[in-house]
Amino acid sequence: MKKNNKKTLKNNHTIIHRYTKEDEAFLYSNDARGVRLELDYLKAETKLKNDGIEHTIVVFGSARVIPFDEALKKLEKIKKKFKSKPNSEALLAQLRSAERIVEKSHYYEEARHFGKLVGKAGKGPDDTYVTLMTGGGPGIMEAANRGAHEVGAKSIGLNIELPHEQEPNPYITPELSFHFRYFAIRKLHFMQRAKALVVFPGGFGTLDELFDLLTLIQTGKNPPIPVVLVCRSYWERIIDFEFLYEEGVIAKEDLDIFSYAETAEEAWKSILKWHKQNKTPLF
Template identity: 45%
Template sequence: MTGPKAHPFPDAREDLRRSMIEEETPQTLSPTYRLAFDDSDFLMREELRPVRLQLELLKPQMLMDEAGITSTVVMFGGARIPAPADRDRARTPALGALSHFYDEARDFARRMTLESMKSGGTENVIVTGGGPGVMEAGNLGAHEAGGKSIGLNIVLPFEATPNAYVTPELSFNFHYFAIRKMHFLMRAKAITVFPGGFGTLDELFEAMTLIQTQRMAPVPILLFGEEFWRSIINWEALEAAGTIGADDLDLFRFVETGEEAARIVLEG
């Protein structure tokens, strides 16, 4: 704790230190005697879920505030998109054919980070899911530009660690998908979406739903790869059925290159 105390009570760290040097007795060795905030077994109890939700909301928010991050550019996209050098090892030829989007993501992030650094590197900071594929490309592009980028990982059975290019002090790990998605959008000034699977679709449609229902201020939503997106979503059929309005098709636009996307974002 730095600076003068705002109250006359002991600091939590001070009490934790004191509790660790107490005499060992049957009472002090009992789990019930542990300070609640230092008792991981207690914090993991089902009844503490609301507290864990709040902690997961607060920790990234506070640390990004302390890092001076004022706005972000979101990059959603598939973990399975290979780098072009690895396209022949992709699980399907179709997936290998999407490998050029790795380079476009990398180029887009590099361009946006170079622009961000002109104003101190705290605005339009690249944020990805912190994993492989398109996410790795985004963090790599920011790293190559000499800037910082954020990684919002989540505990999954098949993505063990963040990619190597996330800025370490801006690397976060989540238990709750819902809180993670809030952090993607809380500072977003633009959202880019590359080809991906269920997770990417979930992130895209949540963002569009929030904007459609005016629960979030409008921001540019750029879908990389018109051919891909039109092949998996029949946007016009949704309009024709009346399940969305014609103006809902204006929530997004298609782009093909990092250069094109960066120009749109920077031009506002």
């Protein structure tokens, strides 16, 4: 065999006769997207099923709402910078934002307390029949996972692959920490076992997740579940639901899909009451 033919065969073996699992160019191609979607779904589904997790209580909220002491430190740093450059509009905007985060930092503690309430419910921390689930990131998500962790309960984190590489928070139960490539599959897992949704103040991501479920319930694609919005003043400022009704673009009964709460205790009692009234007790 000629030397150049041997070289061609070697190249073919490297490029074509490679195990599929080793061929990243193919695995991440458009043609293999369906397989990737299925794998994204199956890994988490198999683990949750094998661990006996039948139902979840899902918590959404901003990744930027952090503990009070951390928020205060960030505020002080920005104050020092602004003091040296008092005419900086950019620093002024950062200062105002940091002040608002300090004001909202108590919701970190409320989410943390809520995680404890869910973790201690049922037959205790070892009971995974109803398990807390978050987006797995920092802020409110971390707080809820942290609360469950502090009472010895398992909790789930559904992390997502982002350009800035969002890392899972350290309080998720390690074997229940999942990393998704696709938002759609992550959202599917949020809703698939959900028996309640608690939404703390948040931004685009939180709004996206909230409206996804509101739409599914409104259209009958998802069975009704309690949806609790924490901090009524925040939600009424950013979304005028009554205006939507007055404009005729939603029905009056759509306003009953969700309710408001100010504290973790209030949110949890609201969830338990909803399920009792609808004869679908959680425990």
